[in-house]
Amino acid sequence: MSRADNQPDWDTLAEKFDLWAPHIAPVGEALLAALNAQPGDHILDLASGTGEPALTLAKQQPRVTITGTDAAAGMVQVAERKAREQSLDNLRFQTMAAEALSFPDNHFDHLSCRFGVMLFADPEAGLQQMLRVLKPGGRCALAVWDTLKGMTGVYWTQQVFKDRIPESEQPAVDKIVSMSDGVLEGLLEKVGFSAIETQLNCFAYHFADFEAYWQNSVDSAIMKQQLDALPPGKLDEVKCAFAELAQPYQTDAGLVIPHEYRLVVAIK
Numbered sequence: 001m002s003r004a005d006n007q008p009d010w011d012t013l014a015e016k017f018d019l020w021a022p023h024i025a026p027v028g029e030a031l032l033a034a035l036n037a038q039p040g041d042h043i044l045d046l047a048s049g050t051g052e053p054a055l056t057l058a059k060q061q062p063r064v065t066i067t068g069t070d071a072a073a074g075m076v077q078v079a080e081r082k083a084r085e086q087s088l089d090n091l092r093f094q095t096m097a098a099e100a101l102s103f104p105d106n107h108f109d110h111l112s113c114r115f116g117v118m119l120f121a122d123p124e125a126g127l128q129q130m131l132r133v134l135k136p137g138g139r140c141a142l143a144v145w146d147t148l149k150g151m152t153g154v155y156w157t158q159q160v161f162k163d164r165i166p167e168s169e170q171p172a173v174d175k176i177v178s179m180s181d182g183v184l185e186g187l188l189e190k191v192g193f194s195a196i197e198t199q200l201n202c203f204a205y206h207f208a209d210f211e212a213y214w215q216n217s218v219d220s221a222i223m224k225q226q227l228d229a230l231p232p233g234k235l236d237e238v239k240c241a242f243a244e245l246a247q248p249y250q251t252d253a254g255l256v257i258p259h260e261y262r263l264v265v266a267i268k
């Protein structure tokens with residue numbers, strides 16, 4: 001898939017993405033509760049990445065059938081391997097952009113998408129496709145990041161890199177926050193969804209200390225493009241800048257980094 005907007009290279013980091021999985025698990029739980037799948041339902045999980053929340057739903061509800069899709073083939077391969085390893089036969093994954101779903105009209109009972117819509121090349125086209133493939137009365141449950149102010153880790157990334165690397169290498173912050181402040185709800189209404197409801201939720205990344213957070217960030221390659229763009233010898237300076245921003249979030253229980261997101265549910 002194109003990386004013109006400086007999203008992380010999902011294919012390359014596919015094997016490392018799950019370093020974040022325990023930290024974003026609470027969002028998956030909230031999303032699945034809102035989805036409220038019932039035995040016999042066929043669910044579409046869009047931008048499933050390495051398989052969440054599709055895998056969790058498949059384990060929790062063996063009588064629900066799930067199709068997970070993602071634009072990045074590398075992420076889909078990891079998701080497929082996990083499904084095989086866990087002997088889950090009620091879900092399958094396919095490489096497919098959200099804007100070009102190959103499913104028939106009125107095909108799925110409900111659909112979910114965790115932290116995908118704001119990254120779509122064309123979110124409105126993706127939402128139109130969601131509406132098309134849902135059965136009448138079907139529910140979509142979508143988690144998107146909210147404003148930069150509430151996304152502590154992304155805010156740090158923006159602050160640290162803004163004056164240190166060229167504009168062309170900056171993280172895709174505008175894209176990440178592009179569905180905040182009611183934008184997603186407006187688009188859902190525009191394409192024809194109704195009964196749109198939003199919860200503004202908060203969760204936190206928990207790390208033993210700053211070192212553990214830094215190691216996770218480097219190992220997961222989520223900032224690879226930005227770190228690669230640094231002038232030689234600047235890595236320690238960048239690490240210190242992150243450590244300074246993280247300092248207020250150090251607690252007796254370790255480093256606790258709060259994040260806000262929007263959980264939006266709408267009906268076809």
Ligand SMILES: C[S@@+](CC[C@H](N)C(=O)[O-])C[C@H]1O[C@@H](n2cnc3c(N)ncnc32)[C@H](O)[C@@H]1O
Nearest residue numbers: 010047048049070071072097098114119120121
């Ligand atoms: C932050 S990851 C989320 C993955 C997974 N849903 C999770 O929460 O663990 C975002 C995913 O969106 C996918 N993505 C980005 N643009 C897409 C598009 N236009 N269509 C489908 N997937 C897309 C990426 O490939 C990536 O796997």
